[in-house]
Amino acid sequence: MDEGVTAVRRQFPAKIKAIDDLSARSEDFREICRDFADAQSALQKWKVSTDPKRDERVVEYQELIAELSKEIARALEGSVPPIAR
Structure with missing residues (x-):
């Protein structure tokens, strides 16, 4: 499964079916999911940065x-x- 979709599934656990359905048919949605995961990753890095x-x-x-x-x-x-x- 795409890392971005996985991150969105964790954020919206009540919407897993809708996430899976939409990600299966929409490249745009998968791109938003990747952006979301990238932003979460960057946030974690900045939180520990000096x-x-x-x-x-x-x-x-x-x-x-x-x-x-x-x-x-x-x-x-x-x-x-x-x-x-």
């Missing part, structure tokens, strides 16, 4: 992760088929 810009970068990556999480949530909401009436 670089003077550490705090600034931590905030930037936290914001990026929050935005990607929203984008992923919107994509997952849009992937749910409408309820049959």
Whole structure:
């Protein structure tokens, strides 16, 4: 399984089926998932960094992760088929 999809599955455990379904058919969604995983990885590196810009970068990556999480949530909401009436 793609590392990005795995990271998103950990973030949204209640949506695993929708994540798997959407990732199977959408390269764009898989790319967002990869970006999400990359941002999480970078955040962890900056959290332990001694670089003077550490705090600034931590905030930037936290914001990026929050935005990607929203984008992923919107994509997952849009992937749910409408309820049959």
